[in-house]
Amino acid sequence: MITLTNIKKVYNPKKANEFEALHGVSCDxxxxxxVAIIGKSGAGKSTLLHILACIDSYQDGEYRIDDTLVKGLSERKYARIRNEKIGMVMQDFALVEDFTAxxxxxxxxxFxxxxxxxxxxxxxxxLKAVGIEDLAKKPCNKLSGGQKQRVAIARAIVNEPSMIxxxxxxGALDTKTSSEIMELFKSLNEQGRTVVIVTHDPKVAEQxxxxxEISDGEIVGGNE
Incomplete structure (x- = not known):
């Protein structure tokens, strides 16, 4: 269970370029x-995702994962939460290109x-769970975009996290490959994993x- 209560995020606080990216966001x-999180560029959806992923901190409010308050923890504890509870999949795959799948x-x-x-x-x-066990020994710089994203998803699920x-x-995939990746996410969800997807693609969101929906740092829809 993820609970966000009145989360406020300010970049560059008390500086001339101070910017409040999230204004008291609450959701469960x-x-x-x-779940899909949608919004225009700059709406705050990636900021929200980075807070959920324990990559970024926040100034006010409370963020809880399974009743654990995620704030003011040591870097070691943050790293442990990221490693054990959260699987992260990035648009640009974030793979070590010279490494094999x-x-x-x-x-x-x-780690x-x-x-x-x-x-x-x-x-x-x-790798078998995402359908590419036959590519295990292939360097990632030799893989297609869809194959790289499957490697990234395999990396995200290998520690059996509760949340992806x-x-x-x-975003970087063609229509056919995008559809295949969404089917994979739905399959992982059907296995019991919580899946949160930030997207600007309505076809992804409708699945x-x-x-x-987030707009100008506030949730404006879907928070039931």
């Missing part, structure tokens, strides 16, 4: 939901503070169970 995302998927396992047995087997299972956050995951 239940376990197992498939398998090596990229193993990165979260190697985990928990002792994990059978890392290679777990990574291969994640995706930032414009189909989600709920659409949260």
């Amino acid at each position: 995302i239940k376990d197992g939901e498939l 398998l090596e990229n998927v193993m990165i979260p396992l190697n 985990s503070k928990k002792k994990i047995k059978g890392k290679k087997e777990k990574a291969l299972a994640a 956050l995706a930032d414009e995951p189909t 989600c169970q709920r659409v949260i």
